[in-house]
Amino acid sequence: MKRVVARGVHQLPVGSHAYLVDGDEGVTLVDTGLPGHVDVVIDTLAHIGRTPQDVTAVLITHAHSDHTGSAAAVRSATGAPVSMSARDAVVARGEAGTEDPPLLQRLGPLSSVASRMLPEADPVVVDHEVSEGERTGLPEEWFVVATPGHTSGHVSYLLDRMGGLLFAGDAAMVDRHGRVGRGWVNAGSAAVDASIHKLAQLHFRAAYFGHGGFLSNDAAAAFRRYAAGLG
Numbered sequence: 001m002k003r004v005v006a007r008g009v010h011q012l013p014v015g016s017h018a019y020l021v022d023g024d025e026g027v028t029l030v031d032t033g034l035p036g037h038v039d040v041v042i043d044t045l046a047h048i049g050r051t052p053q054d055v056t057a058v059l060i061t062h063a064h065s066d067h068t069g070s071a072a073a074v075r076s077a078t079g080a081p082v083s084m085s086a087r088d089a090v091v092a093r094g095e096a097g098t099e100d101p102p103l104l105q106r107l108g109p110l111s112s113v114a115s116r117m118l119p120e121a122d123p124v125v126v127d128h129e130v131s132e133g134e135r136t137g138l139p140e141e142w143f144v145v146a147t148p149g150h151t152s153g154h155v156s157y158l159l160d161r162m163g164g165l166l167f168a169g170d171a172a173m174v175d176r177h178g179r180v181g182r183g184w185v186n187a188g189s190a191a192v193d194a195s196i197h198k199l200a201q202l203h204f205r206a207a208y209f210g211h212g213g214f215l216s217n218d219a220a221a222a223f224r225r226y227a228a229g230l231g
């Protein structure tokens with residue numbers, strides 16, 4: 001279900017959650033969902049009185065096809081540049097195989113289970129390779145936080161607006177009690193904990209994820225509670 005999760009922030013049902021973020025300087029899209037969902041993006045733009053040309057940036061958290069699947073189509077339809085980490089860009093371009101998420105790594109040393117379970121995505125042209133501490137490829141008010149674990153090049157995006165909005169992709173999840181944790185996407189993985197710990201040190205009011213629910217308020221505190229329990 002498509003819904004407004006904060007003022008100007010639209011959560012799109014595209015096989016995972018993508019987020020269309022409206023702002024004075026244009027529209028930013030965080031992730032693009034499974035292949036075949038460009039229409040959801042276009043329809044939402046029309047619904048909020050925007051055109052495809054109003055999209056100024058497509059920010060990708062990581063190269064799994066439930067996040068990058070519609071990136072090539074969105075780029076064609078909007079002309080907006082696509083940004084992601086250099087590490088995951090290699091996968092998105094089709095130059096390397098899909099990296100298994102921790103959920104699948106548990107199944108053992110099977111090579112690229114993910115590439116068989118996730119649908120194939122068209123190769124994506126990556127216009128900007130983003131990295132923490134640099135502004136390249138980012139609209140005003142947006143920042144990159146490197147959050148490896150779910151994939152080696154996974155990044156989260158922090159929007160410095162309304163007290164801070166974190167777009168965490170698959171770096172973590174929140175359960176129905178509002179507790180932040182690894183989530184089923186990262187089941188059995190300790191590697192993601194360092195990234196959750198890192199996010200816990202940042203200031204943000206709300207947090208939005210690639211799957212499951214979100215946190216509208218005191219989101220950083222929920223990350224800190226998880227981090228404090230790591231021991």
Ligand SMILES: [Zn+2]
Nearest residue numbers: 064101150170
């Ligand atoms: Zn993923």
